[in-house]
Amino acid sequence: MDINQAQEFSLQNPVIEQVEAQTGRARRPVSAGQPDRLDLLRISWLRPFLVSQWPQFLARAITLTGFLFTLAAGLFGTRVGSHNFAIIFVWLAWWTALKLVFIPLGGRSWCSICPIPLPGEWLQRGGILSPGQRRFGLNLRWPRRLRGSWLQWGGFLAIGLFSALTLTDARVTAWVLLGLFALALVLSLVFENRSFCSYLCPIGGFTGIYAQVAPLEVRVVDSSLCATHNEKTCYQSCPWGLYPLALRNSAQCGLCMECLRSCPRDNIAVNLRLFNSDLGQPSRSYRLDEAFLALMMLGSALAFSAVFTGPWGSLKSAAFAIGSTRWALYALGFLALNLVLMPGLFALAVWCGQKWSGIKTPLRGAIASQSQVLLPLGLCAWIAFTISFALPKLSYILSVISDPFSWGWNLLGTARTGWSPEVSWLSPLIQVALLLLGLFGAASLARRLAQTTPRNSFRQVLPGLAYCLAFSIAMLWLLVG
Amino acid sequence: MFRWTLFLALAFVVLFAPVPARATTPADRTFHIQASRFAYSPSVLTVNPGDRVTIELTAMDVVHGLSIDGYNLQTTATPGQTARLSFVADRLGVFHFHCTTTCGNMHPFMIGKIQVGQNSLLWRAGGLAILALAAGFFISCR
Amino acid sequence: MHKEWLARLIILVLVGMVIVLPTIAWRQQTQGILVHARMAETGGWTPEVITAQVGKPLHLRLTSDDVLHSFAIGQSNRPAVDIKPGEISDLTLTFDKPGTYTFYCTRWCSVNHWRMRGTIEVTGPQPAVAAPATPPLYLTLGLDIDAAHHAEVLPQHRPSASRATGLGVPVPAVYRSHDYYLSHTPVELWKALRAEQSFEQLSDQDIWDLVALIWKSNSTPQAVQEGKALFATHCAACHGEAGAGDGVFAGVLDPSMNEAQATMAAGETTVRPANFTDPNPMLSASPARLQGKILRGGMGTGMPYWGPVFTEDQTWSLVAYLWTFIFDYGG
Numbered sequence: 017m018d019i020n021q022a023q024e025f026s027l028q029n030p031v032i033e034q035v036e037a038q039t040g041r042a043r044r045p046v047s048a049g050q051p052d053r054l055d056l057l058r059i060s061w062l063r064p065f066l067v068s069q070w071p072q073f074l075a076r077a078i079t080l081t082g083f084l085f086t087l088a089a090g091l092f093g094t095r096v097g098s099h100n101f102a103i104i105f106v107w108l109a110w111w112t113a114l115k116l117v118f119i120p121l122g123g124r125s126w127c128s129i130c131p132i133p134l135p136g137e138w139l140q141r142g143g144i145l146s147p148g149q150r151r152f153g154l155n156l157r158w159p160r161r162l163r164g165s166w167l168q169w170g171g172f173l174a175i176g177l178f179s180a181l182t183l184t185d186a187r188v189t190a191w192v193l194l195g196l197f198a199l200a201l202v203l204s205l206v207f208e209n210r211s212f213c214s215y216l217c218p219i220g221g222f223t224g225i226y227a228q229v230a231p232l233e234v235r236v237v238d239s240s241l242c243a244t245h246n247e248k249t250c251y252q253s254c255p256w257g258l259y260p261l262a263l264r265n266s267a268q269c270g271l272c273m274e275c276l277r278s279c280p281r282d283n284i285a286v287n288l289r290l291f292n293s294d295l296g297q298p299s300r301s302y303r304l305d306e307a308f309l310a311l312m313m314l315g316s317a318l319a320f321s322a323v324f325t326g327p328w329g330s331l332k333s334a335a336f337a338i339g340s341t342r343w344a345l346y347a348l349g350f351l352a353l354n355l356v357l358m359p360g361l362f363a364l365a366v367w368c369g370q371k372w373s374g375i376k377t378p379l380r381g382a383i384a385s386q387s388q389v390l391l392p393l394g395l396c397a398w399i400a401f402t403i404s405f406a407l408p409k410l411s412y413i414l415s416v417i418s419d420p421f422s423w424g425w426n427l428l429g430t431a432r433t434g435w436s437p438e439v440s441w442l443s444p445l446i447q448v449a450l451l452l453l454g455l456f457g458a459a460s461l462a463r464r465l466a467q468t469t470p471r472n473s474f475r476q477v478l479p480g481l482a483y484c485l486a487f488s489i490a491m492l493w494l495l496v497g
Numbered sequence: 498m499f500r501w502t503l504f505l506a507l508a509f510v511v512l513f514a515p516v517p518a519r520a521t522t523p524a525d526r527t528f529h530i531q532a533s534r535f536a537y538s539p540s541v542l543t544v545n546p547g548d549r550v551t552i553e554l555t556a557m558d559v560v561h562g563l564s565i566d567g568y569n570l571q572t573t574a575t576p577g578q579t580a581r582l583s584f585v586a587d588r589l590g591v592f593h594f595h596c597t598t599t600c601g602n603m604h605p606f607m608i609g610k611i612q613v614g615q616n617s618l619l620w621r622a623g624g625l626a627i628l629a630l631a632a633g634f635f636i637s638c639r
Numbered sequence: 640m641h642k643e644w645l646a647r648l649i650i651l652v653l654v655g656m657v658i659v660l661p662t663i664a665w666r667q668q669t670q671g672i673l674v675h676a677r678m679a680e681t682g683g684w685t686p687e688v689i690t691a692q693v694g695k696p697l698h699l700r701l702t703s704d705d706v707l708h709s710f711a712i713g714q715s716n717r718p719a720v721d722i723k724p725g726e727i728s729d730l731t732l733t734f735d736k737p738g739t740y741t742f743y744c745t746r747w748c749s750v751n752h753w754r755m756r757g758t759i760e761v762t763g764p765q766p767a768v769a770a771p772a773t774p775p776l777y778l779t780l781g782l783d784i785d786a787a788h789h790a791e792v793l794p795q796h797r798p799s800a801s802r803a804t805g806l807g808v809p810v811p812a813v814y815r816s817h818d819y820y821l822s823h824t825p826v827e828l829w830k831a832l833r834a835e836q837s838f839e840q841l842s843d844q845d846i847w848d849l850v851a852l853i854w855k856s857n858s859t860p861q862a863v864q865e866g867k868a869l870f871a872t873h874c875a876a877c878h879g880e881a882g883a884g885d886g887v888f889a890g891v892l893d894p895s896m897n898e899a900q901a902t903m904a905a906g907e908t909t910v911r912p913a914n915f916t917d918p919n920p921m922l923s924a925s926p927a928r929l930q931g932k933i934l935r936g937g938m939g940t941g942m943p944y945w946g947p948v949f950t951e952d953q954t955w956s957l958v959a960y961l962w963t964f965i966f967d968y969g970g
Contacts, residue, residue, distance in 0.1 A: 021661070028737075029817045064535055073646060073649075074649075077649055077650055077653055078653075080650070080654070081654065081656070081657050082652040084654060085661075087659045088657065090660055092661075092665075094702065094704065094724075094725045095704050095705075096599065096703070096704060096705070096724040096725030097602060097605075098599060098724075098725060099724065099725025099726065100725070139637060143643050144643060144647055144650065145642050145643050145646045146642065146643050146774075148643075180602075180603060181602070184602035184603060184605075185602060198611075226619075320593060323606075324606050325606075325608065326608070327537070327540040327541050327593075327608050327609045327610045328535060328536075328540065329533075329535060329536015329538065329540055329607070332536065332603055332606055333534075333536060333603075334534050335534060336535070336602065337602050344960040408603055408613065409594070419726075421661065421665075421700065422725045422726065422727065423664070423665065423668060423727065424668065424700065424727035424729070425664065432726075441567065444591075444618060445618075448618065448622045448625070451622070451626070452622070452625055452626060452629040453629075454629070455626055455629045455630050455633065456629045456632060456633035457630070457633065458630075459630045459631070459633025459634040460633040460634065460636070462631075462633075462634065463633070463634050463635075472577070473635075481630060483636070484630070485626060485627065485630050488626050489623055490620065492619060492622050492623060492626065493619065496591065496616075496618055496619055496622060497591070497616060497619045517895075522856060555887060556887065557887045558745070558749060558750075558887070559706040559707065559746075559748050559749065560706070560707045560746055560747065560748075573745055575746065575872075575876075575877075576747040576875075576876035576886070576887045576888065577747065577871060577872075577874070577875030577876030577877075577880060577886055577887065578871050578872075578875060578880065579880060598707055599706065599707065599723065599724040599725065600706050600707075601705055601706055
């Protein structure tokens with residue numbers, strides 16, 4: 017059965033309803049190895065929202081509309097960033113929602129309603145809700161050499177270098193978004209699945225690694241049921257090219273729910289779980305790309321905090337004067353921080369841990385494993401930075417809703433709402449609490465990792481924790497100092 | 498359970514222990530701040546609690562403003578017309594000040610800060626950070 | 640299968656709305672000329688020339704693309720309208736007489752802010768009758784306002800008008816006339832008074848105080864106040880709030896300082912703004928010379944020409960205020 021038939025199957029044979037009819041209520045096999053999990057599909061009023069295609073489709077339709085409107089505002093509205101719908105909604109509203117809600121609570125949940133890959137997905141599928149007869153696309157496999165998250169964090173670094181301009185000029189934002197939109201479309205027509213999302217999207221890079229910290233996952237309930245199922249409709253219907261039975265980690269799963277819609281045995285669960293659930297086991301693949309991404313997110317948090325929320329005007333001017341010598345120095349410093357200083361110090365810390373504890377595993381593997389502690393740390397640091405960056409500016413949203421292009425409209429009567437930069441006394445406290453939480457999470461994860469080593473050696477992870485402490489103190493100084 | 502209580506008690510101490518404040522007599526302080534796109538110079542001001550602070554804002558290229566969070570004070574300066582802001586620094590802590598007249602792209606990031614007294618929040622947060630690290634490491638959640 | 644068509648319909652409707660609604664709104668609102676204001680270095684006013692008709696209201700929609708600007712009409716008392724970045728200010732103007740009206744920016748937006756000017760060409764049923772233009776006084780007098788000048792005599796202390804009132808000496812009418820004030824320098828007046836027999840007992844400083852008093856009597860306190868307001872708005876940014884030629888843009892204009900970068904046209908060399916607190920050039924300048932400089936500008940030195948902007952009264956008020964930098968008018 018191929019992807020079309022799998023989806024047809026799930027629509028025409030609502031097995032889920034049959035099971036409920038037979039047993040009176042949705043009784044699903046309790047899995048053997050899933051402690052500390054709450055299956056959201058068992059909540060009767062929540063289940064239809066997750067199982068039905070319509071809520072997600074409508075959400076995607078709205079985000080697509082919003083995205084196109086953002087493009088229009090960016091291209092045709094005023095160039096003054098603080099009064100343009102595109103800048104305010106992308107870099108304030110959406111970014112805040114992403115960092116404060118979508119990622120910490122839902123992992124890769126934004127990916128399930130992101131509008132950027134939509135046209136490509138529809139063309140690949142040949143239809144919006146159901147697969148169609150004519151499908152477009154070459155469906156090539158993504159080249160092996162380009163797999164991993166290297167391109168993603170490269171893209172994020174590039175955006176970081178030009179961030180002072182991108183975040184403030186409406187035209188530039190519009191062109192960047194249009195570029196990503198076109199790129200996603202082209203890649204969908206050449207490669208299979210959501211290749212852009214998996215390997216190129218700069219947002220997808222860090223959303224993926226932080227999804228391992230987040231409390232939401234999609235997992236198979238009882239793997240013994242899958243043994244007797246030959247067609248593997250879940251794999252056929254996954255637009256991310258994942259095999260749900262083998263899914264142990266949420267970094268690549270976009271929470272689109274297509275697998276559970278096509279499973280004839282209703283054997284896939286949407287679980288609420290504890291934070292850091294995907295982490296704590298030593299890395300088996302020794303891949304450094306995710307470690308680099310985690311380190312780069314820490315470096316970027318420091319750099320952006322200094323440039324955007326700090327009082328150092330010469331730094332901001334240097335970041336903004338793109339093309340000048342000052343900017344070249346800033347770019348050099350930014351790249352050195354992210355590519356040399358942060359990874360170098362962390363590698364040193366891990367090496368010290370190895371030497372101190374006498375454990376003989378390869379350094380590469382130790383770095384890959386211990387970089388996991390950087391994930392809760394980085395996520396909390398980015399949330400804290402977002403609070404500093406975005407909270408004082410949220411009042412712009414009101415004026416921009418009424419006059420998105422700055423053409424003199426006043427749709428909701430709030431066009432003349434002045435900017436009130438008054439920030440409540442609460443926000444520094446929230447930022448401190450977040451940074452402490454991140455440190456706490458990193459430390460408990462480090463302990464869990466230490467317990468997997470022979471001899472329960474804490475010495476191996478302590479220097480890495482010292483690195484985390486140093487980072488947290490630096491962030492504290494930048495944000496509330 | 499004991500560990501949780503211990504850490505919470507230590508956290509309480511770090512959070513609320515009174516910090517010995519250096520006794521200082523309130524003085525008159527005047528700062529001449531030059532505002533240009535997109536920086537204040539100087540951008541970091543340090544005063545003692547109770548000081549009578551006067552800020553003279555000179556705009557160097559376009560119209561700039563200055564608004565101090567927490568003190569709810571604001572002024573605007575045009576090139577050629579220095580603006581003055583006077584207040585008593587009676588609230589302790591670190592307060593940011595922002596530009597209030599759109600002066601270009603980076604206007605929302607034109608920021609400075611004024612520190613009144615010691616930044617006890619930073620010190621306490623540092624102490625709590627060490628505690629959080631120790632707590633995360635020594636308290637088992639499973 | 641109808642689910643698929645419903646989904647496609649929803650998408651079509653939403654995307655259509657995004658494209659059609661703003662387009663309709665944009666087309667509907669063009670009842671007025673959209674004027675973009677930008678710093679002079681990046682374009683100034685767009686459009687720079689606006690046409691209008693006598694008696695017909697001219698709707699202008701003003702917006703700024705970068706910093707705070709404002710819109711004012713030269714030679715008129717209409718208050719300036721602020722143009723905030725990203726917001727639209729609506730303005731309706733009606734002209735009674737045909738002619739060319741200058742509009743300009745009154746909010747400092749860069750060192751070349753004064754170059755932000757445009758014109759409104761107003762045509763009417765009758766052709767514009769060019770009023771016979773009276774040439775400015777310095778031309779009538781044949782004054783070379785660019786020639787170097789210095790004071791041969793300087794006072795010991797700052798001349799004070801209030802000190803002179805205590806002297807109680809009558810001044811001959813010829814020196815008190817307004818025409819004399821306009822066409823003579825303070826040094827010339829001092830030399831003339833010094834030569835007067837009735838003033839032989841007075842000291843040099845007393846004569847200077849008299850000069851200050853005579854100068855003060857040629858303007859009203861209201862005029863000096865108006866001049867002060869004009870100076871703060873238009874002149875202080877370069878000439879300094881205390882008139883010492885040390886305004887915020889002085890460094891940019893001064894060729895001896897590395898930041899000099901204010902020339903926009905080839906061949907222009909800017910100079911440091913004049914220091915009005917220096918008695919040497921001030922005392923050897925007549926009000927006619929000062930007015931000439933203000934009207935005509937500096938011909939590439941960076942000093943703007945204010946002819947199309949200030950009314951004659953405003954110019955004389957400004958001149959009257961300039962004297963307060965070297966004279967103590969008291970009161």
